Amino acid sequence: xxxxxxxxxxxxxxxxxxxxxxxxxxxxxxxxxxxxxxxxxxxxxxxxxxxxxxxxxxxxxxxxxxxxxxxxxxxxxxxxxxxxxxxxxxxxxxxxxxxxxxxxxxxxxxxxxxxxxxxxxxxxxxxxxxxxxxxxxxxxxxxxxxxxxxxxxxxxxxxxxxxxxxxxxxxxxxxxxxxxxxxxxxxxxxxxxxxxxx
Amino acid sequence: xxxxxxxxxxxxxxxxxxxxxxxxxxxxxxxxxxxxxxxxxxxxxxxxxxxxxxxxxxxxxxxxxxxxxxxxxxxxxxxxxxxxxxxxxxxxxxxxxxxxxxxxxxxxxxxxxxxxxxxxxxxxxxxxxxxxxxxxxxxxxxxxxxxxxxxxxxxxxxxxxxxxxxxxxxxxxxxxxxxxxxxxxxxxxxxxxxxxxxxxxxxxxxxxxxxxxxxxxxxxxxxxxxxxxxxxxxxxxxxxxxxxxxxxxxxxxxxxxxxxxxxxxxxxxxxxxxxxxxxxxxxxxxxxxxxxxxxxxxxxxxxxxxxxxxxxxxxxxxxxxxxxxx
Numbered sequence: 001x002x003x004x005x006x007x008x009x010x011x012x013x014x015x016x017x018x019x020x021x022x023x024x025x026x027x028x029x030x031x032x033x034x035x036x037x038x039x040x041x042x043x044x045x046x047x048x049x050x051x052x053x054x055x056x057x058x059x060x061x062x063x064x065x066x067x068x069x070x071x072x073x074x075x076x077x078x079x080x081x082x083x084x085x086x087x088x089x090x091x092x093x094x095x096x097x098x099x100x101x102x103x104x105x106x107x108x109x110x111x112x113x114x115x116x117x118x119x120x121x122x123x124x125x126x127x128x129x130x131x132x133x134x135x136x137x138x139x140x141x142x143x144x145x146x147x148x149x150x151x152x153x154x155x156x157x158x159x160x161x162x163x164x165x166x167x168x169x170x171x172x173x174x175x176x177x178x179x180x181x182x183x184x185x186x187x188x189x190x191x192x193x194x195x196x197x198x
Numbered sequence: 199x200x201x202x203x204x205x206x207x208x209x210x211x212x213x214x215x216x217x218x219x220x221x222x223x224x225x226x227x228x229x230x231x232x233x234x235x236x237x238x239x240x241x242x243x244x245x246x247x248x249x250x251x252x253x254x255x256x257x258x259x260x261x262x263x264x265x266x267x268x269x270x271x272x273x274x275x276x277x278x279x280x281x282x283x284x285x286x287x288x289x290x291x292x293x294x295x296x297x298x299x300x301x302x303x304x305x306x307x308x309x310x311x312x313x314x315x316x317x318x319x320x321x322x323x324x325x326x327x328x329x330x331x332x333x334x335x336x337x338x339x340x341x342x343x344x345x346x347x348x349x350x351x352x353x354x355x356x357x358x359x360x361x362x363x364x365x366x367x368x369x370x371x372x373x374x375x376x377x378x379x380x381x382x383x384x385x386x387x388x389x390x391x392x393x394x395x396x397x398x399x400x401x402x403x404x405x406x407x408x409x410x411x412x413x414x415x416x417x418x419x420x421x422x423x424x425x426x427x428x429x430x431x432x433x434x435x436x437x438x439x440x441x442x443x444x445x446x447x448x449x450x451x452x453x454x455x456x457x458x459x460x461x462x463x464x465x466x467x468x469x470x471x472x473x474x475x476x477x478x479x480x481x482x483x484x485x486x487x488x489x490x491x492x493x494x495x496x497x498x499x500x501x502x503x504x505x506x507x508x509x510x511x512x513x514x515x516x517x518x519x520x521x522x523x524x
Binding site: 023027028030031035056057059060063064067068129130133134136137148149151152153155157158161172173176177178180181183184186187188 | 209210211213214215217218219221222225226227241244245246248249250252253254256257258260261262263264265419436440
């Protein structure tokens with residue numbers, strides 16, 4: 001192989017549809033391009049939806065729509081597409097539920113401008129990231145935090161954590177599961193400190 | 199774990215609960231092949247499941263970096279673990295360890311026992327250590343290696359080195375590159391240093407990366423497989439790359455250069471690291487052409503032939519330089 005160099009021209013970067021990607025490429029795309037928008041998305045949904053208890057479900061529906069669209073055609077850039085999807089979803093829901101919204105759901109541009117600067121950081125300054133992770137860990141309830149830290153910092157397994165904390169493995173599982181969900185909400189659903197500072 | 203078939207997407211809370219259970223079993227339990235198949239089936243049930251799992255998995259693996267705070271305060275304090283010590287304290291402890299190592303490293307280097315290893319342009323060298331660790335030097339590289347009962351230290355003067363380290367908690371392995379240092383936590387990684395520019399990439403395992411105190415308030419971060427740190431005098435960035443990509447950067451270990459989406463300019467610079475006859479890409483347009491290809495590190499002719507054949511570029515030898523132009 002080294003003797004017969006294969007060399008090919010490269011065109012402009014092609015945006016191939018998600019359907020031609022394998023699951024892990026699709027996951028990588030989603031984690032890289034869509035999840036960093038979650039804070040903005042949540043802000044939008046909370047602002048425009050009357051029932052705060054349903055916002056997580058709306059987020060899920062937005063993600064499913066984005067994913068299904070991406071299988072056909074990868075939206076590039078992702079941000080306007082995700083926000084437009086959120087708006088359409090809310091309009092659909094309003095129609096379906098015959099709600100008369102107090103605020104008109106529109107305003108995408110305003111929101112887009114207000115939140116445009118920070119954007120998803122591909123190369124997050126490492127120290128900001130570590131600080132953010134620490135802050136998230138600190139906000140977990142004490143037992144939950146201990147279980148997560150014993151796994152993430154000390155590398156212990158579920159069984160070892162149970163022994164260390166003197167509780168059953170089932171209890172450790174509860175702590176860990178709760179921690180996983182809370183961390184995703186904090187790390188994706190909330191604006192990073194860096195974004196807040198700006 | 200069999201889930202009822204979902205007619206309508208379950209609520210976000212339900213999906214989160216299931217996704218967390220899968221993720222936890224996968225990372226904290228005994229994960230078997232058949233579990234993998236069951237997880238696949240659950241993911242395939244609905245896009246909402248898939249996305250819910252991706253989302254938790256992504257934030258959960260971000261938390262891996264917390265291993266930077268690893269110094270085993272837990273073990274050292276000996277008493278039953280009533281809670282978690284404040285995190286800043288752990289960071290402080292990590293720093294103390296790092297500082298001690300640094301001071302220690304300076305001392306050992308003063309000892310005659312430090313051995314210098316170097317490679318010439320185009321040369322490669324592998325060093326097998328008594329503890330089973332392996333160090334490979336790429337072209338034009340100089341390191342000083344010293345070891346005593348408490349630590350193994352490599353000082354990277356310049357160049358690129360690949361490390362496969364047998365972890366020993368009582369004898370840490372530390373790579374010092376200027377003001378930066380990498381401490382292994384059982385790992386395979388490589389470090390490349392060119393003047394003020396430092397790159398560290400982890401192939402496997404975990405390591406800790408310490409920055410000069412002046413550069414940031416945190417000083418220390420944990421690296422997991424796929425992490426690439428690029429540090430210069432002023433800033434340090436961390437990105438994650440697919441392992442295959444990092445492995446292809448290590449193709450020099452097999453004596454080949456692998457280019458993927460590389461520009462002609464970058465490829466020429468890579469060749470120049472290995473060969474005395476330097477390639478100069480004379481015009482900016484040609485330097486921006488991109489290519490994929492695999493070449494022997496010393497086969498400059500194959501590269502220039504390809505540039506000529508594929509891009510129709512002119513190749514001349516002038517004053518001992520190989521000049522590529524339109």
